[in-house]
Amino acid sequence: MRKRQICSYCGDGFIPTRRGAQKFCSNSCRSRNWQSKQRDKSKNQALNKPHNEGLQISKTTTGEKMSLAGVGNAATGVAVVELAKNMLTSAENKPATKKDIQELKTLIKSRYLPIKNLGKDATGRTPNYDVLTGYLVYLYR
Structure with a gap:
């Protein structure tokens, strides 16, 4: 027990x-x-x-100090990593830039011309004429 x-x-x-x-x-x-x-x-x-301890300002600091050499080493390390990423990543796997998106928009606007005398299809896409192929295509706009 x-x-x-x-x-x-x-x-x-x-x-x-x-x-x-x-x-x-x-x-x-x-x-x-x-x-x-x-x-x-x-x-x-x-x-x-003691009563006056709260009024004293501590001159000791905690943590690491920053030096010019440390900043230079960090910047060099980041530059090397970015350069290696840029060299090792193929063009189709790189993220799109603002310029890429603008070029894509102008390509779509110049390649596909809207057809105004045809109505939308059952899914709500608008008819467009493809200038390069000469076909009718339906796009979401």
């Missing part, structure tokens, strides 16, 4: 499930106990501080 223990936070009785290593009846009591200890620590630290 297991021995009942008393929770160190709330005082309720419980049967431990972890071979006697358990001090609290639940995870919520365990976390509340830790939070109350943290609050007590911060209160004690506030009481032990």
Whole structure:
């Protein structure tokens, strides 16, 4: 028969499930106990501080310092990576630029001429005349 223990936070009785290593009846009591200890620590630290400590400005900084050599190394690394990406990526796999999209728009406008005396088809596409092939094509516009 297991021995009942008393929770160190709330005082309720419980049967431990972890071979006697358990001090609290639940995870919520365990976390509340830790939070109350943290609050007590911060209160004690506030009481032990001198009154003028909050007015002092700390001159120490944390973190890394930036140097010109470090900036140069970072810029060189980025340039090398971009150059390698540009050289190793084929033209059809590169992303479209604004110029590419503008050229595509002008090609579509000059190649396909709208036909105004025909109605739209069943899916809502407008009829156009393809100048290069001479065929009637339906496009979404």
